[in-house]
Amino acid sequence: MKIPNHIAIIMDGNGRWARKRRLPRYFGHKKGVDAVRKVVRACNDLGVKYLTLFTFSSENWQRPKREVNELMKLLTKIPLQEEPELQKNNVRVKIIGRISDLPPAPKASLERLVANTAKNNGLTMIMAINYGGRNEIIDAIKKIAQGKMSIKDLTEQEFYNFLYDPEIPEPDLLIRTGGEKRISNFLLYQIAYTELYFTDTLWPDFDKQELIKAIEDFSGRKRRYGRVFEIE
Numbered sequence: 325m326k327i328p329n330h331i332a333i334i335m336d337g338n339g340r341w342a343r344k345r346r347l348p349r350y351f352g353h354k355k356g357v358d359a360v361r362k363v364v365r366a367c368n369d370l371g372v373k374y375l376t377l378f379t380f381s382s383e384n385w386q387r388p389k390r391e392v393n394e395l396m397k398l399l400t401k402i403p404l405q406e407e408p409e410l411q412k413n414n415v416r417v418k419i420i421g422r423i424s425d426l427p428p429a430p431k432a433s434l435e436r437l438v439a440n441t442a443k444n445n446g447l448t449m450i451m452a453i454n455y456g457g458r459n460e461i462i463d464a465i466k467k468i469a470q471g472k473m474s475i476k477d478l479t480e481q482e483f484y485n486f487l488y489d490p491e492i493p494e495p496d497l498l499i500r501t502g503g504e505k506r507i508s509n510f511l512l513y514q515i516a517y518t519e520l521y522f523t524d525t526l527w528p529d530f531d532k533q534e535l536i537k538a539i540e541d542f543s544g545r546k547r548r549y550g551r552v553f554e555i556e
Contacts, residue, residue: 325540325543326539326542326543327370327371327372328496328497328539328542329373329493330373330374330375330376330493330494330496331367331372331375331495331497331498331539332375332376332495332497332498332499332510332511332515332518333363333376333377333498333499333500334498334499334500334507334508335356335359335377335378335501335530336501336504336527337352337501337525337529338352338353338355338526339352340352341355341356341526341528341529342355349388350390350394350395352528353391353394354398355528356527356528357398357402358528359527359528359529360377361406361409362531363530363532363535364410364415364449365413366531366532366536367447367535368414368415368446368447370535372447373448374447374448374450374493374495375447375448375449376420376449376451376452376495376511377449377450377451378452378508378510379451379452379453380395380421380452380453381454381456381508381509381510382421382422382455382456382459382509383509385454396427396429396430399426399430400430400433403417403433403434403436403437404433404437406437407437407440407441410441410444410449411440411441413446413447414444415441415444415446415447415448415449416441416442416445416446416447416448416449417437417441417448417450417451418438418448418449418450418451418489418492419435419438419450419452419453420450420452420455420488420489420492421453421455421456421459422454422459422463423435423454426453426454434451450489450492452510452511455488455510456509457511457512457513458512460487460488460512460513461512461513463488464513465486467486468486483513484513487513487514492514494515494516494517495511495514495515495518496542497518497519497521497539497542498511498515498519498521499521499522499535499538500520500522500523501525501527501534502523502524502526502527503523503524504522505522517547519542519545
């Protein structure tokens with residue numbers, strides 16, 4: 325089985341998981357945290373180097389106020405709750421997105437987790453929070469416009485250096501749970517040649533075995549990057 329260097333996940337289906345059980349939507353988000361924990365452990369065990377999780381999109385602010393408030397409470401509580409295990413497993417946490425626009429409590433909690441895990445050198449877990457792929461591209465263009473670089477000198481790699489975190493490599497595999505088959509404004513620049521995998525499994529039910537299914541599917545693919553192999 326070929327292990328991807330970088331896996332990105334659109335964690336979809338929390339609300340439907342809760343609705344099927346006649347529970348409020350935020351119960352699904354709480355249960356989704358358990359799935360995150362399982363997948364982080366699994367990635368560590370399997371040797372994945374980078375894991376990016378679409379945690380809260382820039383469009384999610386349009387959800388019902390109660391749901392958004394509960395999500396902000398989770399983003400405040402989770403870093404404190406999960407840090408001991410992340411430290412134990414040598415996981416480094418990074419954030420991409422317009423985190424400066426978050427309320428003070430979750431912003432401070434997340435920034436503290438990033439600082440406290442910065443020296444870890446195992447799995448790097450990237451949380452995309454208040455993130456939108458189009459926003460990232462616009463923010464990169466603004467940085468370029470404010471600098472001294474000539475547009476004539478701009479290459480694909482130079483543009484990559486203006487994204488939220490150019491240290492993070494492009495994903496090899498993008499997984500979306502919950503049955504929907506769309507990208508939803510996630511890592512638009514980075515996934516040009518990423519392999520896509522869609523599953524009907526709702527995020528709270530996603531675990532190591534589901535992750536292995538996705539990786540096995542990925543392992544059977546030939547990544548051509550626009551080329552044609554001679555034997556074909």
